[in-house]
Amino acid sequence: MHRRVIAMLGVVAAAIAGMGSARGLSGGVQFPSVQPGRMFQFPADHGAHPEFRNEWWYITGWLNRPNASPVGFQVTFFRIRPGFEEDNPSAFAARQILFAHAAISDPAAGKLLHAERIYRAGFGLARAATGDTDVVIGDWRLTRSPDGKFHAQAGGGDFALDLSFAPTQPPLLEGESGYSQKGPKPDEASDYYSIPHLNVSGTLMRNGLPQAVSGSAWLDREWSSDYLDPRATGWDWTGLNFDDGSALMAFRIRGAKQENFWAGGTLRDSDGTVHAFGPGDVTFLPVRRWQSPQTGADYPVETVLRVHLPAGDREWRLTPLFDNQEYDARRTGGPVYWEGAVRAPGGSGYLEMTGYFHPLKM
């Protein structure tokens, strides 16, 4: 379950909600809802699904540098269909809004370095093409070449990324063959697949100096039209690549009392066996908390993740690359959340925690 998009909708949510109350829901636009049993087709599903309300291409991972400690990174591209006044013939009409976020978790910096872009699609300056991955947002882009590699260019300010991602495994369909439920209602779901164990190569630019980097990454692809259940106040998500080739995705959605409101996940073993988890199969147990000096939010930065498998429970202790991987996006209309590189015994990945500063409201 990602992620910030739903909160990042804050950038446009005011408008959408304003529309909703002012002239009926989304100006009468009908968004399709996600249905179970859908057949995924590639490369078409690597491309955009513009009829849905929201969609993302979400890459997280670790980068190894010569003569330096590894850093975490994320490059995330989002698409939103606000759905208002789609009859407006203006080329400026915001039929699709595209935004992207990139961040580096460098222990030496002790905080996240980040940059973002947001555009309305149009004029060739921003687009999310259908058919295959081809997302352009100003000078940022994410594409997929015929050889199957993904390429990302992003950055600004004090860093820039120019990375290629070579798949080593087939796409992993999350939930029930790609139908991933986020709440008790069948509508509260997304189409969701991941590509774990991407081999990363490319350049990380820091303060004007290029560094050759390599590493391992995780791509999440998700699209849907429905929001979280109104009772949800936040969520935790993790995606982990293990050294033996297995991959684990787990999430939980918290309710008003921080209880497990919904949960889910998938484990693909090194032999390719897929285990899907239901709401009762995933537990996040806080081990150590860290309070952000910037915002005062209190995050369980060290967590034991326990999943229920037919062969018995398995658990991993997730330890952060460093504590201060909080991002305060309030200045650009986003939420306050923690998203950072984590280690697990025999593997590494990313952990996202939202709703610890204020309950996320939909």
Place this chain on the structure above:
Amino acid sequence: MNRTVLNWIGTAELRAHPGRILLTASAIAIGVGLGFAVHLVNASALNEFSRGVQAVNGDADLQVHSVTPRGFDENLYPKLARVAGIADASPVIELAAQSGDVPITLLGIDFFRAATVTPVLLGRLALNSSAADSLSGTDGLSPDSIFLSRTALAALHKGTGDRIEVESGGKHALLEIAGTLPGVSGDENLAVADIAAAQWRLGTQGFIQRVDLKLADGADLGRVRAGVQSVLSPDAEIVTRQNAETRAGTLSRAYRINLDMLALMALLTGAFLAYSAQALSVARRHGQFALMRVLGMRRQSVLTEVLFEGAAIGIAGGAAGVFLGWGLAAAALRLLGGDLGGGYFSGTRPELVFDPAAAVRFFVLGLFCAVAGSVLPARAAARAEPAIAIKQVGDPADPRKRPGAVLPLVLLLAGGAAALAPPINDLPLFGYLSIALLLAGGIAAMPLIARVLLAPFRALRLPAPVDLALKHLWGAPGQAAIALCGMVASTSLMIAMAVMIWSFRNSVDAWLVQVLPSDIYLRVDSGDGDALTLEAQQRLREIRGIAEIRFRKNMPLWLSPERPAVDWMATQMNGHDPSGILPLIGKTVAVPAGAIPVWISEPAHWIYGYTPGQWISVPLAVQKRGQARKFFIAGEWRDYGRQQGAIAMDLGDYTALTGDQLRTDAAIDLAPGADEARVMADVRAALPPATSRNVTIADSRAIRAVSLRIFDRSFAVTYLLEGIAILVGLAGVAATFSSQTLARSKEFGMLRHVGVMRRQIIAMLAAEGALLGIVGVAAGIGLGLAISQVLIQVINPQSFHWTMDIRLPLPLFVFVAVALIAASAGTALIAGRKAVSRESILAVREDW
């Protein structure tokens, strides 16, 4: 020891004649004060305007703006965004709009782009608006939302959450006030909405009016400009904040500089007055100075003493002038507004901004004038032979010698030559130099002129007092010249201004008759904001009592980034024949077949160098390939209404080119016997209610009256300056007379001793005054006529780009002549009554 003595002389002079020194100082103060006040008011008004520009522009690094209100092709936006060195580009719809009767500048922006390029234009969502019912935060992408500046909210008497109807170009949209624009300062009525909504509901599909640009860090502005320029179509141009300010400045610059110059003329009069006062004071103290010289004081010290006195007067006058200027500026801003009645910055009431640098400048100028006025007297005092001077108290000039003609002739010729020079930087600086030289030459020629003018009287048999007066003036030419110079300077300046204004007013009046041939005129004040649609035009045509109605489209068109927009007028002509509609001057050129003819106004000719017979490229209705259109200049017409220039074309051509059916003006001819008032009421009633609130409907007589009233108002400050100059001049004459008569008490005593009666002496003084007055008026009017020609033929065309027919205000000449002669005779009389007292009989005894 020397210093002490000099101080003593100076202090003694101040103690003996405080009034005269005070008057000289106040003449300087008035000059400095006027100049400084005019400068302060202008600086404050420009400052206010510049803040307004900043508010609308949102403080972008660089801006590309359309040259017409219609805008340019929106596909320029991605091209600009891709120019190297551009970090981000923000497309903007900029429309003249209104809500109710409140004119509003409506900006349609892409909030995402504006967030990085012009964040001050971002609105803050109000908590009570429906758009805020959601997440905390931002921006109001909703097509229903509009954000208003504080000024606009106040003008509309609305609050956030209210709905307002906004109109532009005949389109309407009902929008909810979603919040305010906290980043917008100043008094601009500004509204911000989403660009797509603004384009669809109020703008033109496919067109935007501007793109704001943010430079990449460290980008070279020059290179980026060149890159931007290379992708621009002719209907778009680069605008920086400086450009916009320059444009505003250009519009009023000539007017401001001219006011400044007039103020400096007042200061010049002050300098002449300082001269005459110092010259007299030196003449009276010849004995004193001679005595000091005999006692061992050096020539240099005498020179220093007199210059020091001049400087003291200058410091006092300059300092007082700065305070006076500050007060005058504050009062003028309150009473006349930021343009001093010139009509350039309508509606703004700027805050007074003190300018220390200018204060110092004007203070130094005052000091300089006072010292410069003292130079000649100081040299005269230093040069005098002590042995002769110690005995002599009379006029140092030898009456047997004919006064020199070389210096005045050189000055006058130089003045004439300066008038022929071209403008510098669009300003008639040489014209003003010419006026100053003519003035100096005229005053230098005063002794000679006095001789020439008085010579005919010597042949006449005159009553004894008058004869005595004549002989005195003849015998003491230097003193006569000194007494006259302040008066001649102020009179000639006044006459020159009066001739210019009278000629101008008559030409404007004649022009108004020519350019307003119809009975009733209608104008949409908000321009395109609420122009007449086809439907409205049809309704107007159907009104009973209208014999003919001719519509016109007026719009601003930018031809140069540095200059204000010309007024582009598309007007109904009978088959390309503008005679009867435009006051044509010069010859008309035959239009080549297939050409689209335009007619340029006189200012457009001067400003852009256009001449009839020429082809010009104009960014009107730019063709698909991005080429500007060619138009043929078929003729030129006189225009006093649009100083920035105007170009007229046939309405049919315009509509064919642009497809634009909106009209901003209409001229109505009444059917015979129609009731004018009734038709005007019907016209107003036939308009849509919103439009009807924003139109001016007036009959041509009323327009003429209003125009002339505006004309008079804009010259009100000029009249004020002139009046003050005259008063200063007269005060100079009075001061000169009183000090001269006091100095001549020994002479009066002698006359009494030889049997001349007291009454006769007073009559003699009155006659002297009257004779001086005659000489002064004659010289002043002559010099004034010469200067008026410089004003009319040089300064007006060079700074305002128009010409006029010369008319002489003869009644005013008579009035000025009579008043000045009477005033100078009167002051001489009053001074004489005081001087011819019993002591004068005793005074003759005092001798050494």
